[in-house]
Amino acid sequence: MGQIILNQVRKTFGDVEVIPPLDLTINDGEFCVFVGPSGCGKSTLLRLIAGLEDVTSGDISIDGQSATELPPAKRGLAMVFQSYALYPHMSVRKNIAFPLRMAGLPKDEIEKRVTNAASVLNLTDYLDRRPGQLSGGQRQRVAIGRAIVREPAAFLFDEPLSNLDAALRVGMRLEISELHKRLSTTMIYVTHDQVEAMTMADKIVVLRAGNIEQVGSPLELYKAPRNTFVAGFIGSPKMNFIQGEQASALGADTIGIRPEHIDVSDTQGQWSGRVGVSEHLGSDTFIHVHDTGLGDTITVRAAGEVDFKHGDTIHLTPRADQIHKFDAQGLRI
Amino acid sequence: MATQHSRTAARIMMAPAVTLLLGWMLVPLIMTLYFSFKKYLPLRGGDLGWVGFDNYVRFVSSSAFWPSVTATLIIVGGVLLITICFGVLLAILLDQPMWGQGIVRILIIAPFFVMPTVSSLVWKNMFMDPNYGLLSYLWEFFGAEPIQWMSQAALPSIIIIVSWQWLPFATLILLTAIQSLDSEQLEASEMDGASTLRRFWHIILPHLSRAITVVLLIQTIFLLSIFAEIFVTTGGAFGSKTLSYLIFQRVLESQNVGLGSAGGVYAIILANIVAIFLMRIVGKNLDN
Numbered sequence: 195m196g197q198i199i200l201n202q203v204r205k206t207f208g209d210v211e212v213i214p215p216l217d218l219t220i221n222d223g224e225f226c227v228f229v230g231p232s233g234c235g236k237s238t239l240l241r242l243i244a245g246l247e248d249v250t251s252g253d254i255s256i257d258g259q260s261a262t263e264l265p266p267a268k269r270g271l272a273m274v275f276q277s278y279a280l281y282p283h284m285s286v287r288k289n290i291a292f293p294l295r296m297a298g299l300p301k302d303e304i305e306k307r308v309t310n311a312a313s314v315l316n317l318t319d320y321l322d323r324r325p326g327q328l329s330g331g332q333r334q335r336v337a338i339g340r341a342i343v344r345e346p347a348a349f350l351f352d353e354p355l356s357n358l359d360a361a362l363r364v365g366m367r368l369e370i371s372e373l374h375k376r377l378s379t380t381m382i383y384v385t386h387d388q389v390e391a392m393t394m395a396d397k398i399v400v401l402r403a404g405n406i407e408q409v410g411s412p413l414e415l416y417k418a419p420r421n422t423f424v425a426g427f428i429g430s431p432k433m434n435f436i437q438g439e440q441a442s443a444l445g446a447d448t449i450g451i452r453p454e455h456i457d458v459s460d461t462q463g464q465w466s467g468r469v470g471v472s473e474h475l476g477s478d479t480f481i482h483v484h485d486t487g488l489g490d491t492i493t494v495r496a497a498g499e500v501d502f503k504h505g506d507t508i509h510l511t512p513r514a515d516q517i518h519k520f521d522a523q524g525l526r527i
Numbered sequence: 528m529a530t531q532h533s534r535t536a537a538r539i540m541m542a543p544a545v546t547l548l549l550g551w552m553l554v555p556l557i558m559t560l561y562f563s564f565k566k567y568l569p570l571r572g573g574d575l576g577w578v579g580f581d582n583y584v585r586f587v588s589s590s591a592f593w594p595s596v597t598a599t600l601i602i603v604g605g606v607l608l609i610t611i612c613f614g615v616l617l618a619i620l621l622d623q624p625m626w627g628q629g630i631v632r633i634l635i636i637a638p639f640f641v642m643p644t645v646s647s648l649v650w651k652n653m654f655m656d657p658n659y660g661l662l663s664y665l666w667e668f669f670g671a672e673p674i675q676w677m678s679q680a681a682l683p684s685i686i687i688i689v690s691w692q693w694l695p696f697a698t699l700i701l702l703t704a705i706q707s708l709d710s711e712q713l714e715a716s717e718m719d720g721a722s723t724l725r726r727f728w729h730i731i732l733p734h735l736s737r738a739i740t741v742v743l744l745i746q747t748i749f750l751l752s753i754f755a756e757i758f759v760t761t762g763g764a765f766g767s768k769t770l771s772y773l774i775f776q777r778v779l780e781s782q783n784v785g786l787g788s789a790g791g792v793y794a795i796i797l798a799n800i801v802a803i804f805l806m807r808i809v810g811k812n813l814d815n
């Protein structure tokens with residue numbers, strides 16, 4: 195069980211309204227990702243759900259019961275912090291056992307659950323070490339271990355991978371996704387990394403300045419972004435936005451086309467421009483094209499290695515069915 | 528200081544300071560050792576020659592010796608207990624956001640800047656005087672017989688006075704330690720279901736253990752040698768004679784430099800025993 199419903203939840207710090215009234219439903223077993231630029235209120239929203247901050251008004255209910263007035267410990271949620279927040283003077287075993295000890299579980303039950311969590315997370319060999327003697331990835335796993343032994347109604351993660359290096363991040367991403375598949379417990383995951391959001395989420399909540407811009411599955415957001423903000427935020431590299439003639443020809447104020455939906459050619463195409471920087475990733479090449487007469491630089495993706503040099507002329511053809519149209523307010527048409 | 532060259536240079540540059548400090552410590556130490564083996568009575572014949580371990584034996588066998596060791600330990604222990612317990616509480620209190628935090632902090636630190644002699648006299652005359660001290664008015668207000676602090680409760684009086692002086696020091700060090708505690712750790716423990724008291728016990732106190740060790744060690748060193756507080760209050764009477772006060776009496780009141788020096792050597796030994804003892808039990812906190 196772990197259905198979380200936010201009803202007109204609002205949060206202000208002094209005069210500053212960080213979260214304007216907001217409604218959101220997170221279903222049982224769902225992997226829900228909050229994503230948005232820095233300072234948009236992701237952490238605040240998560241902390242409101244956790245109970246570490248009081249809501250200014252509105253109601254949070256967990257499994258059908260109002261949790262607005264409940265202290266954090268009574269909400270049955272477990273949180274994994276960005277800094278891991280392990281207890282440095284306790285061994286890994288004690289760290290993982292801490293919530294169980296606080297709950298007053300019998301010794302053998304604690305032992306059983308800790309051993310179990312340690313084997314799930316590959317921590318068995320480190321149980322007697324202190325957090326200070328572990329690598330970043332191991333610490334992260336201890337923090338997750340401390341969360342899973344409680345068997346919470348939902349897990350809350352606040353940018354848990356941002357302190358890890360790129361390779362480890364990919365690994366931990368998979369581990370967390372796998373954990374979710376195995377436990378099928380509700381997880382709420384905060385990140386500003388849209389790749390994490392796309393790869394892990396069942397449901398993505400895109401936030402801007404405390405407002406929910408769009409809620410949907412990763413592919414919904416990718417295929418039908420509701421406005422230019424979501425369109426620009428989801429997808430990597432960013433969507434190209436074009437205004438002016440080209441847009442009004444299609445009856446829109448702005449049109450958007452993703453780099454992967456533009457075909458390149460060295461002989462003919464709808465637009466032409468001059469090749470700027472090319473980013474070779476091996477599997478793909480991202481080419482930044484200047485002087486297309488469309489305003490900004492256009493980024494295109496070409497599959498595999500392509501043979502364009504800096505300064506070459508390149509021809510681009512957008513796929514007509516993949517063009518997103520937006521009106522003057524930036525809303526999808 | 529990685530290379531051989533820079534290490535040599537560093538040694539040469541440190542040499543003057545090290546030599547000075549060594550001389551600073553060694554000269555008095557050697558003079559104390561020197562006099563402790565002599566019969567030296569400045570007003571009664573001066574240097575009367577070597578006497579071997581005579582002074583050592585006489586110092587220990589005097590009836591005032593063991594009571595003075597006990598008094599020293601009671602004062603040091605009592606002050607440590609009070610300053611650390613109240614220091615932790617005050618530090619937690621001062622860490623809470625409140626109006627006028629800056630001023631309150633300065634006020635809390637203030638006693639540390641008052642000279643020991645002055646604060647002891649203030650306590651003795653303004654608070655603990657049996658006739659017109661504030662405390663006696665307090666006792667009378669509740670209908671109790673005022674305590675003759677200096678005579679009936681000499682050791683507790685001195686412990687109170689010295690604790691008052693050293694509480695700011697403990698509070699300050701513990702406050703900076705508390706401020707360095709990661710707030711996410713507290714939040715994590717809150718989510719883990721730890722009550723306020725258990726958070727204090729399982730998270731805050733272990734976090735403070737290192738700072739407490741520092742306070743313990745530094746205060747012990749200074750408290751073993753308190754003198755002014757005793758001199759201006761009880762003058763060593765009513766069982767408040769500490770080892771350092773006893774040495775003072777032997778040298779200046781009995782004019783026996785040799786005997787006093789022997790006592791000084793005992794004081795050094797006592798201080799070292801206490802220091803080693805403390806390092807053993809709490810020193811492991813400083814390791815990691």
Ligand SMILES: Nc1ncnc2c1ncn2[C@@H]1O[C@H](COP(=O)(O)OP(=O)(O)OP(=O)(O)O)[C@@H](O)[C@H]1O
Binds near residue numbers: 207212231234235
């Ligand atoms: N305790 C506080 N007092 C006042 N303002 C706060 C407080 N906590 C957060 N804010 C403000 O609320 C806004 C949202 O902060 P929040 O930490 O939720 O951002 P975020 O989306 O998590 O950003 P990031 O990705 O950088 O972590 C910010 O503008 C921040 O300045």
Ligand SMILES: [Mg+2]
Binds near residue numbers: 236237238
């Ligand atoms: Mg944040």
